[in-house]
Amino acid sequence: MKSSSFLSHRCCSSAGQSAIGKRWFSSSNNYKIVASVLFERLPVVVPKIDPTVYAFQEFSFRWRQQYRREYPESFLKKSDTRGKGDYQIDYKPAPRISEADKTNDQRSLHRALDRRLYLLVHGTTQGSGKPVWHFPEKVYESEENLRKCAESALESFIGDLSHTYFVGNAPMSHMVMQSTEDKKIPSIKRFFFKSQVIAANKFDIRKCDDFVWVTKDELLEYFPEQAEFLNKMIIS
Secondary structure, X not given: OHHHHHHHHHHHHHHHHXXXXXXXXXXXXOEEEEEXXXXXXXXXXXXXXXXXXXXXXHHHHHHHHOOOOOOOHHHHHHXXXXXXXXXXXXXXXXXXXXXXXXXXXOOOOOOOOOOOEEEEEEEOOOOOOOOEEEOOEEEOOOOOOHHXXXXXXXXXXXXOXXXXXXXXXXXXXXXXXXXXXXXXXXXXXXXXXXXXXXXXXXXXXXXXXXXXXXXXXXXXXXXXXXXXXXXXXXXX
């Protein structure tokens, strides 16, 4: 009898926990859970060193030099006596300013090569009755977890995830948004996941009116009301 009672209690507990988990990760009449993706292209070239950092490195180098062992000139010039070939390598670094930078083509990934770029798409989304700029996103429905929902959201816009990398399984941040136009529209709990571009310089963006690849400063101009939140969330 005790064993039967224990099993019954355990089953009830498990069922209760399952119900709580399902209620937490499912949309209701009061709010909708949305998985948004911060799709990021990392810098392609090494950014310029900040003047303050450069000054510190120069000071550190000079400070270490006074404690280095001084070698005789005869030892240092031994490398000059080695035989040298007739070959010569002409190296010309690629320009940091691309054609996309000159034309300000925000649909191209060949711009702002020394900075991070983020994907924004234009179209209707949750909480807006008209087309707006937003991140790739999807309402959580029957996916296994929010990470799977975020993957599905990004896949619906770029078609293939083979050149993407999701950073971690948990969301990087979340925010609650209440519709200001219609109080009857449920509020939205938006969870942000970070994904990065891997070995690709072009994507076939679909299911939207338009799209742009923007820097962090440009992104904040698209969302002035959420600028403070996004500025803290995006570290670049």
